Amino acid sequence: MKKETSMLQNICNLMVSFSFCLIFVYIFLPYVTASVDILNRMSQQLESKDIDPTRYISTDVAQVKEAEDYFKTVFEDNRQARQ
């Protein structure tokens, strides 16, 4: 038989799981990143280059435009050099 849970119990469950997520994101991940040297270096590099790994479309990522401009310049310079 399915056990019914009370509203109070459900609210407690919500609070506990929400707190767990907050602790994981706001305390655990920053702590691990600060403690592990390689992660810390990676994090600083991303911060200095202003790269956001959560962006999933190319127009959201500034580095894509930068790369496009770079290739345009490189290929254009080579074309001019050949002429």
Next chain:
Amino acid sequence: MAGFNDQALNETAAAQIKVWRDAEKKAESAGTKTVQKPYNYIPSLIALCVFFIVMLGAGIVLMGKSFSEFAKGFVIVFLIATLAYMFGGQAISRQYGFGAEAWGILLGMLIANTVGTPKWVLPACQVEFFIKTGLVLLGAEVLFGKILAIGIPGIFVAWVVTPIVLVCTYIFGQKILKIPSKSLNIVISADMSVCGTSAAIAVAAASRAKKEELTLAIGLSLVFTAIMMIALPAFIKAVGIPEILGGAWMGGTIDSTGAVAAAGAFLGQKAMYVAATIKMIQNVMIGVTAFCVAVYWCLRVDCTAGRTVGAGEIWLRFPKFVLGFLAASILFSLLDSNLSPGMADAILDQGVVRGGTKLLRDWFFALSFAAIGLSTNFRALTQYFKGGKPLILYACGQSLNLLLTLGMAYIMFYLVFPEITAKI
């Protein structure tokens, strides 16, 4: 100090530089006084919520549903999406791919599976509607002219390997793993082979996948992207793979564009440029993939065995948003190729896209993630994960992707077109 031979010119230049510096300082100090406090966002968020209720509500009415029921529930969906944006702002966790999208699904699922989503909120959880609207807007950002950005090698790495991996993974899932849900199979295959979340969303809508299936595919993609973003550049450095080959490899295999740029940056500037460009070319495939999947679903998956389907029925079944997406993509591609580079950048990229479609598209996807979470049941989700088949499918497909992409990138950049590699 200006380097003119004439002293008078030097003095004039120095005086003008001083004027410019003073003006700059003044503007800077004025800027610091107008700091945006978090509570300053509240009025504009309320206005945005009302705007969405009116705009989306019109669509809801046209679909024959109740406007008032939608409007009531939408406030909660909007609130969850806003909270997701807020919590997703944590800089460190964003670096691991844990942003607003993940928070949207997570917050919604926590509510749905603990206290339960109130019944009056459910009419506003119009996942499909939000996704399809967002996808049509996304079409404006997918420009076909971009596929030539890095020449023919880029097209081979992104446009030849990707469909092969997509089809092979789908067949592997059906014939070997025998995944019961074809839509789950195709969503994971597209998610892994094309470009992560965006492809998963488009293909899920094209194949009418269930929201649990989309949640599962996005979850797998987020986990694998975080791992590959760190592991792949480390492996490339350890093995001594050249920067350009490494960049092309990562661009073709890591799911999300942001993570590709991050992984590329760990290797070096050129690797980042190559990786980001390959991913951009792959992004262009979203519409084509969604179109092919929609056609395949109409002709083969949705029909009864032995029964031929007429053109009228195909048209009825065909998801029309794919046409909207492709129309926007083709229109903006034509505009982009006919305008001068500076004009295209100013009008399309900085104007229409950054000032309009991108902002709205972001919100539509954020709303859809919140709505997915609010209407997803953990128990239903675990059923799809039975036997770990989705995980095996993703891992096997990604292994094939890694092998083929590395092989193709080596052949194209080092054997067939070494002159292009030398220029980079």
